Amino acid sequence: xQKYWTIFRVNWQNALQYRGPTLISILGNLLHISVLLYxxxxxxxxxxxxxxxxxxxxxxxxxLQLMINSMVLSYISWTIVDEIREGTFSNFxxxxxxxxxxxxxxxxxxKLFEGLMVTVVCLILSFVLIAHVSLPSQGLTLLRFAxxxxxxxxxxxxxxxxxxxxxxxxxxxxxxKYMLQYGMFFFAxxxxxxxxxxxxxxxxxxxxPFRFLVFFPIQIFLExxxxxxxxxxxxxxxxxxxxxxxxxxxxxxxxxxxxxxH
Amino acid sequence: xxxxxxxxxxxxxxxxxxxxxxLYRSFLMHNLKNEMIYRANFAIAVGMDIVxxxxxxxxxxxxxxNVETIGGWTFHQTLIxxxxxxxxxxxxxxxxxxxxxxxGEYVRTGNFDVMLTAPMATFVHLAFRHVSLTESLGEGLxxxxxxxxxxxxxxxxxxxxxxxxxxxxxxxLVIYYAFSLMVNSMVFWLxxxxxxxxxxxxxMNTARYPREIYHGLxxxxxxxxxxxxxxxxxxxxxxxxxxxxxxxxxxxxxxVVLLGFALSMWNWSLxxxxxxxx
Amino acid sequence: MPAIEVKQLSKSFKxxxxxxxxxxxxxxxxxxxxxxxxxxxxVSFSLEEGELVGFLGPNGAGKTTLLKMLSGILYPTTGExxxxxxxxxxxxxxxxxxxxxxMGQKNQLWWDLPPAESFLLxxxxxxxxxxxxxxxxxxxxxxxxxxxxxxxxxxxxxxxxRMKCELVAALLHQPRxxxxxxxxxxxxxxxxxxxxxxxxxxNRLKKTxxxxxxxxxxxxxxxxxxxxxxxxxxxxxxxxxxxLSKRYIDHKVVKIRFVEAQSAxxxxxxxxxxxxxxxxxxxxxxxxxxxxxxxxxxxTLPIEDLSVEKVEVEEVIRRIFEEKPGAExxxxxxxxxxxxIQ
Numbered sequence: 002x003q004k005y006w007t008i009f010r011v012n013w014q015n016a017l018q019y020r021g022p023t024l025i026s027i028l029g030n031l032l033h034i035s036v037l038l039y040x041x042x043x044x045x046x047x048x049x050x051x052x053x054x055x056x057x058x059x060x061x062x063x064x065l066q067l068m069i070n071s072m073v074l075s076y077i078s079w080t081i082v083d084e085i086r087e088g089t090f091s092n093f094x095x096x097x098x099x100x101x102x103x104x105x106x107x108x109x110x111x112k113l114f115e116g117l118m119v120t121v122v123c124l125i126l127s128f129v130l131i132a133h134v135s136l137p138s139q140g141l142t143l144l145r146f147a148x149x150x151x152x153x154x155x156x157x158x159x160x161x162x163x164x165x166x167x168x169x170x171x172x173x174x175x176x177x178k179y180m181l182q183y184g185m186f187f188f189a190x191x192x193x194x195x196x197x198x199x200x201x202x203x204x205x206x207x208x209x210p211f212r213f214l215v216f217f218p219i220q221i222f223l224e225x226x227x228x229x230x231x232x233x234x235x236x237x238x239x240x241x242x243x244x245x246x247x248x249x250x251x252x253x254x255x256x257x258x259x260x261x262x263h
Numbered sequence: 264x265x266x267x268x269x270x271x272x273x274x275x276x277x278x279x280x281x282x283x284x285x286l287y288r289s290f291l292m293h294n295l296k297n298e299m300i301y302r303a304n305f306a307i308a309v310g311m312d313i314v315x316x317x318x319x320x321x322x323x324x325x326x327x328x329n330v331e332t333i334g335g336w337t338f339h340q341t342l343i344x345x346x347x348x349x350x351x352x353x354x355x356x357x358x359x360x361x362x363x364x365x366x367g368e369y370v371r372t373g374n375f376d377v378m379l380t381a382p383m384a385t386f387v388h389l390a391f392r393h394v395s396l397t398e399s400l401g402e403g404l405x406x407x408x409x410x411x412x413x414x415x416x417x418x419x420x421x422x423x424x425x426x427x428x429x430x431x432x433x434x435x436l437v438i439y440y441a442f443s444l445m446v447n448s449m450v451f452w453l454x455x456x457x458x459x460x461x462x463x464x465x466x467m468n469t470a471r472y473p474r475e476i477y478h479g480l481x482x483x484x485x486x487x488x489x490x491x492x493x494x495x496x497x498x499x500x501x502x503x504x505x506x507x508x509x510x511x512x513x514x515x516x517x518x519v520v521l522l523g524f525a526l527s528m529w530n531w532s533l534x535x536x537x538x539x540x541x
Numbered sequence: 542m543p544a545i546e547v548k549q550l551s552k553s554f555k556x557x558x559x560x561x562x563x564x565x566x567x568x569x570x571x572x573x574x575x576x577x578x579x580x581x582x583x584v585s586f587s588l589e590e591g592e593l594v595g596f597l598g599p600n601g602a603g604k605t606t607l608l609k610m611l612s613g614i615l616y617p618t619t620g621e622x623x624x625x626x627x628x629x630x631x632x633x634x635x636x637x638x639x640x641x642x643x644m645g646q647k648n649q650l651w652w653d654l655p656p657a658e659s660f661l662l663x664x665x666x667x668x669x670x671x672x673x674x675x676x677x678x679x680x681x682x683x684x685x686x687x688x689x690x691x692x693x694x695x696x697x698x699x700x701x702x703r704m705k706c707e708l709v710a711a712l713l714h715q716p717r718x719x720x721x722x723x724x725x726x727x728x729x730x731x732x733x734x735x736x737x738x739x740x741x742x743x744n745r746l747k748k749t750x751x752x753x754x755x756x757x758x759x760x761x762x763x764x765x766x767x768x769x770x771x772x773x774x775x776x777x778x779x780x781x782x783x784x785l786s787k788r789y790i791d792h793k794v795v796k797i798r799f800v801e802a803q804s805a806x807x808x809x810x811x812x813x814x815x816x817x818x819x820x821x822x823x824x825x826x827x828x829x830x831x832x833x834x835x836x837x838x839x840x841t842l843p844i845e846d847l848s849v850e851k852v853e854v855e856e857v858i859r860r861i862f863e864e865k866p867g868a869e870x871x872x873x874x875x876x877x878x879x880x881x882i883q
Contacts, residue, residue, distance in 0.1 A: 025458045029465035032489075035481075036469045040333065043476035049330040176307045183314060192318065193325050282668070289665040297653055376614045377649045381666050382637035537616045537630065539554055 005102060009110040016114040027071055027119050031126070034067045038130075052197045057135040058223055062194055064123055064134070065219045070191070071119035073150065073214065075157045077108050081165030082174055090258060101162065101251055108158050135223055142224055145233075149218035152236040157214055159243040160185060166247075169254030190216030210239040283387065290391045291357075298397045305397055312401025319345050319471060320409065334475025340503035341473065342413030347432065347495045347502075348470050349406020353399045354436050355443075361393035363447045363463070367456045370536075379537070386444065386529055414502055424501050431498035431511065434518050438490050441521035442466060448525070448532040470494040474510075490517050542626070544718060544750040545588040545611065550620030552581040552606055552774075580606040582774040583620070590717070591748040593741070595755060595765035595782075597858060603774040604754035605644075608720050611752070612642045624718055638667055641711040645723035648707055650695045656706040657691045660713055667714035674713060681709045685739055701732025708739065712749075721753040725760055737763050758858065770861055777861055786857055793831055794850045797822040800843040808841065 016023070038060055045056040054062070081104065084090045093100050127134050137143060164181055168174045186192065188211035195206050195216045206212055213236040220226035298305065323345065327338040336344070352360075366389060369375040378388045414420055443463050450456040466489050474496035477485055485492040497514040500506050555575050581603045588594055596604050609615040611622060613629035613636070622629055627636035650659040664674045682688055685705045695703060704724065712719070721740070725733040741764055744751050755761055761768055761782065768785065770778040778785060792813070802819040811834075816823040826834045831849060838844060 022458050022461075025461060029461065029468075032465050033468055036472055036476075036485075039476045039478075039481055040472055043334045044326075044330055047332065047334075049332075051326065051329045176311075179311055179314075183318065187318075187321075192322055197325055197329065199328070286665055289662055293651070293654070293658055293662055296658065297651065300653055373644075373647055374649070376609070376612075376642075376644075376647075379614045379632070380612050380637060380640075380642055382634045382668075383666060534616075537614065540615065 004098070005106045008103060008106045012107045012110040013114060016111050020114075020118070023115055023118060027067075027115075027122055030067055030070060031122060034063050037063050052194070053225075054194065054197075055135070057133050058225075059194075060130060060133045061135040061223060062219050064126055064130075065222060066191060066215060067126075068116075068119050068123045069150070069153065069215050069218065072112055072116035073153045073157050075108055075112070075161035077104055077158075078161045078165035078178060081162070082168040082178070085166070085168040085254075085258065086172075094255070094259070100255075101247060104162060104165075105158060108161075112154060137222060137224060142222060145229060146218060146222045148233065149213070149221045149236075152233070152240060153214050153218050155240050156210060156236065156243070159240065159247060160211075162247060163243070163250065166250055166254050169257050185211050185214070188212060189214040190219070194219075210236070210243075213239065283383075283391075286383065287391050287394065291394050291396065294393060294395050295397070298395065308397070309401035309404075312399060313405050316345070316349055316402055316405040316409070334473045335505070336473045336475065336503070339413040339416040340499070340505070342409045342416075343503050344473060344495050344499040345471055346406040346409030346411075346413060347435075347499045348467070349399075349402040350410065351406075351432060351435050351439060351470075351494060352467065353403025353406065354432070355439055356395050356399040358394060358436065359390035359440055359443070361395050361398060362389040362391070363443050364460055365393055366447055366450055367459070370450055370456075379533075385533060386526070390440075410502070417504060419504050421504060424504065424506070427506070427511075428498050428502045431501055431514065434514055435494040435498055437518040437522055438494055438514070439467065441518065441525040442490065444525040445521070445528050448528045451532040451536040466491055467494070470496075486513070487517065490521065493517060543587040544590040544592075544625060545586075545752065546621075546623045547587065547611075548585050548621040550581060550584045550607070550610065550622060551579070551618045552603075552610060552615065553577045553579040553618050579774050581610070581617075584771075584774070584776055586769060586776065586779055588750055588752065590750050591744070592767065593744045593751040593753070593765055595753050595761035595768045596771055597755060597758075597761050597768050598771035599756060602771045604771055605722050606774075607771070608642065608644075608722050608752070608754060612640065612720055613637070638714065639716055640718040640720065641714070641716040642720040643707055643711045643722070643724060645704070645721075645726040648695075648703065650703065650706055650710060652696050653694055655692045655694055656687075656698075656710070659695070659706075659710055663710050663713055669714050673715075677713050677715060678709065681712060681739075681743075684742060685709065685735065699732075701728050701735070704728060704732065704736060705739070708736070712743070715747065716749065718750045719752070721751065723755055724753065725755065725757055733757070733759070740764055770858065772861070786851060790857055790860075792825050792827045795824040795826050795831070795835060795838075796848045796850065797824070797838065797842075797844055798846040800845040803842070811838075 041051075041056060041059045041063075044051065045059075050056075051059060084093075093103070137146075164174075164178055167177065171177060188195075188206045188209050190206075190212060191214075195203060195212060198206070206216075213232070217226065217232050217236065221229055221232075226232060320342070323338065323341050326333070327341070331337070333341065366375070369378070378385045378392075381388055383391075443460075446459050446463055450459060453459070468491075469485070469489070470491040472492075474482075474485075474492040477492060482492070493510075493514045497510055500510065554577070556578050584603075584607065596607070598604050606615065610617050611624060611629055613632045616630045625636065625639055627633050629636065650656055651662075660674075660678060663669075664671070669677070682691065685708070687702070687705055687709065690698060690702055690706070695706065698706065708724075724740070725736055728736070737760060740751065740753070743749065744764075753760065753764065766781055766783075768778070768780070768782050769776050770785075798821055799819070805817070805819060807814045807817045807822065811824070813825040813827075814822065815825055824834075835847060835849065839847065
């Protein structure tokens with residue numbers, strides 16, 4: 002257990018070193034979100050509206066999306082793919098270290114660091130736009146929101162890790178990865194709230210687990226989610242099922258890797 | 264012994280232009296050969312570009328499923344806007360963008376000195392050395408398609424607007440170039456410079472929306488500090504039949520001023536580089 | 542008029558002290574102590590057209606900084622330079638078309654394409670007439686034996702082959718002045734030799750003024766009659782290479798091989814012993830005592846083979862570098878004894 006704490010600490014140091022680029026990427030997203038906020042504002046000012054959302058709801062949606070982007074979404078698959086393809090994965094085979102737990106720890110420390118940075122940015126932004134932010138009416142909402150975020154983080158990690166270990170089987174995994182990540186992006190509600198999409202699309206997105214990454218947590222916060230409990234249970238089940246699949250997949254992947262004689 | 268160079272090294276303006284044009288063609292062909300070596304990646308890259316632009320289109324399609332106009336722009340007018348961004352990006356890669364992306368590496372390894380000793384203006388050398396047809400080809404093609412599609416579905420399309428559209432596209436390219444040049448000049452005095460072009464990227468990303476959505480401080484910011492609101496809106500507004508004289512004038516003004524400022528900053532940074540390094 | 546004229550050229554730049562350790566880096570975030578480093582101190586020299594001159598000096602002596610100022614890459618702090626009548630850092634196009642600079646280990650060739658492509662590109666950049674271009678390329682390709690390599694991507698060439706191509710790329714516009722910064726660094730012995738011969742031949746044929754920096758003795762020994770020795774940013778010697786040896790060293794090296802095993806200790810009358818064991822010996826003997834000493838050696842010891850050699854120029858240079866800049870050579874040491882090698 003001690004080793005994982007050390008890994009956490011070391012990666013935190015690393016994240017500290019990269020705080021410059023991290024901040025710039027957050028600011029870049031912030032710039033983009035700002036433009037979107039102007040967009041919504043322009044639409045609502047002209048008397049039009051989007052779905053069942055008030056302007057405040059929409060603005061809050063995107064501020065939260067900015068936060069969730071940095072805090073939850075995982076990009077470790079890039080490194081995992083490189084490690085497997087270049088053979089540095091072998092280093093892990095010889096160490097008494099569980100690959101899945103290792104990456105979970107790294108991801109956790111990185112996300113917490115980024116999360117801290119982005120939360121500060123979002124709080125400032127919300128403060129500036131306080132008149133247009135939909136705040137929850139009860140404290141319970143915040144607790145639920147926190148739980149939703151935790152589930153989102155776990156799921157995001159699991160999806161990304163799964164994509165990463167595809168490299169055990171696929172050579173040209175990077176192009177495939179792009180497609181998968183775009184798909185995830187869409188069905189998570191990161192582009193636009195899912196309930197603005199056409200009905201057929203929504204039917205699909207309701208079945209897929211990706212909505213728990215962005216859409217579900219935000220709906221909880223906005224108090225628009227009609228069946229929060231069902232959502233939590235479903236999300237929890239996905240976490241467990243994916244974990245089992247990942248364990249199994251990792252095992253098979255390692256066997257295949259060893260067989261290839263690295 | 265006299266050097267045996269005999270081509271038209273006229274100091275006359277036309278001679279110089281002809282020479283730079285020839286050099287441009289040389290670099291473009293050279294780079295094309297380089298890119299053809301990585302053929303497989305090329306197909307994938309084009310695909311990715313198309314998907315990326317597709318996402319933009321879907322975004323607007325959904326929004327327009329709920330509203331009629333954004334800032335007065337209809338769906339088809341917006342398509343012209345989105346398409347124009349793609350066209351400008353491709354034009355940028357055809358003229359200068361890749362060079363800036365490589366600048367950090369050049370300076371870090373010391374190979375940048377080649378650009379100081381070759382008989383070409385340094386900023387032109389940097390721009391032309393990596394001109395690429397294929398780097399953003401997908402976006403360019405998709406962009407053209409969207410512009411065409413949007414134009415074809417306009418209520419009041421007018422072909423007279425096309426030449427002015429092209430002219431303002433060129434003007435937007437100048438703005439994009441000037442902004443990139445300004446930001447990239449910092450590579451000579453910043454210690455870590457990988458993020459410079461990320462900044463430029465974020466800048467271009469915000470060009471995809473009609474300028475009319477901004478007001479007040481935001482409008483000023485996105486016109487004068489990060490002039491992205493002018494890049495697509497101005498040319499697109501012409502083709503979309505909502506051209507405004509003052510907007511055109513403003514765009515040209517910003518282009519000229521920004522370019523002048525950027526060139527000064529570049530020259531100053533080069534001077535600093537040649538004085539302060541070893 | 543000389544091709545290259547340098548007057549009191551100096552270059553110093555500001556740099557910052559970086560402290561080590563955790564406290565150092567934290568402190569470094571806020572404030573760093575700046576100090577000036579003098580890379581080149583008041584250097585003056587001139588070269589006539591067609592000369593092939595070597596700049597010799599240890600790493601950090603200022604050679605590269607000097608070349609960068611002569612090629613216009615860097616601005617000096619003070620001083621004057623005229624190359625072919627131009628001030629290099631004004632970066633006059635006409636000047637740029639008449640010189641070339643090649644820096645060892647830094648390449649201007651395109652990595653994934655054959656060298657022929659890079660040559661074509663340079664042809665266009667420098668505006669070389671296609672017929673002239675072909676002639677120059679053919680000539681150099683045959684001198685360097687590159688015929689089969691022209692179509693191989695640069696990344697597949699060996700370091701030596703790459704360096705040869707770099708030279709061709711630099712010379713295809715037939716510059717009047719060529720700056721070479723450590724051209725043989727990192728190369729294998731055979732490639733070094735080939736490149737040296739090429740430079741020698743090219744200078745002989747085209748009368749190009751060549752200024753070559755190196756920290757390899759062999760480069761300078763083979764190619765240059767005249768050398769400038771530079772250390773700590775200053776020129777400590779400017780003259781013929783032969784005179785360098787004569788001025789700094791007044792003894793010769795005597796090498797002996799014995800017929801049969803000898804005692805491990807040299808005879809007491811013999812001074813200047815560097816090495817001595819049962820089968821071999823190496824001695825340093827003063828110039829004027831060579832004849833007498835060897836005569837006595839041959840008379841008293843069973844010597845199978847004896848040779849008298851010049852002191853290695855390396856040795857000469859080492860001595861110069863160990864001197865403080867500006868110090869006069871003292872000649873013999875005060876006791877008149879042959880000086881032992883340190």
